[in-house]
Amino acid sequence: MWDTLTQPSDILLCSGPKTGTTWLKALSFAILTRGKFDASTSPLLTTLPHDCIPFLENHVEKIKENRSDLPLLATHLPYSCLPKSIIASNCKIVYIYRNIKDVLVSYYHFVREIAKLSVEDAPFEGAFDDFCQGISYSRPYWDHILEYWKASQEMPERFLFLKYEDLKNDASSYVKRLAEFIGRPFSVEEEKAGVLENIINLCSFNTLSNLEVSKSGSYQADENASLEHRLFFRKAEDGDWENYFTDAMKEKIDKLVDEKMSGTGLVLK
Ligand SMILES: Nc1ncnc2c1ncn2[C@@H]1O[C@H](COP(=O)(O)OS(=O)(=O)O)[C@@H](OP(=O)(O)O)[C@H]1O
Numbered sequence: 062m063w064d065t066l067t068q069p070s071d072i073l074l075c076s077g078p079k080t081g082t083t084w085l086k087a088l089s090f091a092i093l094t095r096g097k098f099d100a101s102t103s104p105l106l107t108t109l110p111h112d113c114i115p116f117l118e119n120h121v122e123k124i125k126e127n128r129s130d131l132p133l134l135a136t137h138l139p140y141s142c143l144p145k146s147i148i149a150s151n152c153k154i155v156y157i158y159r160n161i162k163d164v165l166v167s168y169y170h171f172v173r174e175i176a177k178l179s180v181e182d183a184p185f186e187g188a189f190d191d192f193c194q195g196i197s198y199s200r201p202y203w204d205h206i207l208e209y210w211k212a213s214q215e216m217p218e219r220f221l222f223l224k225y226e227d228l229k230n231d232a233s234s235y236v237k238r239l240a241e242f243i244g245r246p247f248s249v250e251e252e253k254a255g256v257l258e259n260i261i262n263l264c265s266f267n268t269l270s271n272l273e274v275s276k277s278g279s280y281q282a283d284e285n286a287s288l289e290h291r292l293f294f295r296k297a298e299d300g301d302w303e304n305y306f307t308d309a310m311k312e313k314i315d316k317l318v319d320e321k322m323s324g325t326g327l328v329l330k
Pocket of ligand 1: 076077078079080081082083084087163166167168170264265266267269293294295296297298301
């Protein structure tokens with residue numbers, strides 16, 4: 062079924078939930094459509110990034126019907142669950158990852174809000190225990206990263222790994238790297254004209270979260286789930302985990318990450 066949906070020229074944006082998916086979608090969309098739209102006319106001003114770039118696993122019909130010129134698809138699927146046709150094709154894969162503790166806090170609030178539970182009714186401790194046991198929407202977070210990481214070691218030319226915190230701290234360098242990787246590098250003239258800067262600003266948390274579209278309306282995540290747009294924009298603060306983790310929790314998750322990620326060079330702390 063998916064064989065007809067994906068093409069070798071596609072670029073697949075892959076991520077575990079709550080690691081920067083919305084941001085990566087916005088940036089990739091803005092980079093590839095910058096010849097058509099500028100920061101004042103971009104569809105991103107009125108459309109949730111998730112409605113600009115469909116999820117492979119949730120929007121088969123939509124992808125089939127509206128296969129547009131834009132070669133961008135996204136997925137939360139683990140690498141081992143990707144359709145064989147994608148793995149066999151030469152399509153490029155961008156993978157975004159984030160500090161594991163901030164991912165957990167972000168995921169906790171997202172799920173809690175969807176379930177319409179208060180912090181008192183759904184204490185963080187429960188989410189922490191589930192997460193450490195690997196109970197998650199799409200594989201334990203560390204396995205999700207490791208599967209893509211191993212594949213990237215075998216086919217480095219096909220992969221770009223981006224870290225959420227790096228994107229935040231040095232947006233110009235990493236957005237330029239993203240643009241080069243997806244085949245639309247910024248020219249010197251564009252940089253001088255502020256095109257790169259404008260895209261970074263357009264896709265920033267500050268801009269996107271304050272748009273009317275982000276504050277109202279719902280996103281049809283799949284046939285059964287309708288999610289309020291606002292749920293995709295919370296705080297976007299590095300280190301928010303410090304407001305939730307006890308020393309014992311920090312120690313436990315750091316140990317887990319050390320065990321799982323040793324030798325990869327990937328830093329999730
Ligand atoms: N533009 C932009 N820039 C930086 N950060 C952003 C942006 N948009 C969303 N966010 C923050 O990303 C977190 C949501 O992660 P995802 O987008 O991966 O969520 S999802 O998997 O698509 O549901 C979630 O993080 P937390 O605030 O820490 O919960 C969002 O607030």
